[in-house]
Amino acid sequence: MRLIPRSQTPTIHDPHWKGLRAVALLELAKGVLVLLAYFGFISLMHRDLWEVTESMLEALRIDPDRYVGQAFLHLADRITDMKWWTIAAVVAAYTSLRFIEAYGLWKARAWAEWIALVSGSLYLPFEIYELARKTTLIHGAVLLINIVIVLYMLYLRTWGRTEGRPEYQPGD
Numbered sequence: 001m002r003l004i005p006r007s008q009t010p011t012i013h014d015p016h017w018k019g020l021r022a023v024a025l026l027e028l029a030k031g032v033l034v035l036l037a038y039f040g041f042i043s044l045m046h047r048d049l050w051e052v053t054e055s056m057l058e059a060l061r062i063d064p065d066r067y068v069g070q071a072f073l074h075l076a077d078r079i080t081d082m083k084w085w086t087i088a089a090v091v092a093a094y095t096s097l098r099f100i101e102a103y104g105l106w107k108a109r110a111w112a113e114w115i116a117l118v119s120g121s122l123y124l125p126f127e128i129y130e131l132a133r134k135t136t137l138i139h140g141a142v143l144l145i146n147i148v149i150v151l152y153m154l155y156l157r158t159w160g161r162t163e164g165r166p167e168y169q170p171g172d
Contacts, residue, residue, distance in 0.1 A: 049079055
């Protein structure tokens with residue numbers, strides 16, 4: 001595989017420029033959302049999680065005696081310092097992957113398309129399971145968007161390479 005000279009990064013004349021940029025922005029947004037959720041979560045680190053969870057349930061009008069309320073209270077009771085560090089490591093890995101993938105897609109790099117294809121494919125079984133378990137508009141939309149992205153990346157990595165892709169060189 002040949003490296004792409006800086007002058008050949010995608011332009012508006014590349015037929016896949018808009019699609020790659022749209023997927024890059026989506027991946028960036030996913031990374032930012034997880035990072036913001038983590039910062040909100042970390043702000044609770046030295047507070048009484050049971051009390052915070054009860055306040056959150058009350059604000060969301062969730063009955064603490066019902067299953068969902070009990071699940072949140074049980075989770076708050078089980079979080080230890082070691083779990084905080086585990087959560088931090090997982091968030092750091094996830095957001096790093098999303099930001100790197102977004103950068104690579106923005107620059108139309110083949111490696112980023114592979115990352116998008118593989119990571120999107122890994123999520124499909126979980127999304128199908130969630131949709132089968134509870135059919136909602138959100139589950140359906142997430143699954144549909146992910147299927148479209150996976151198929152688009154598959155197209156780019158197979159048949160779409162000959163359609164004006166800057167990195168395509170006959171014989172590569």
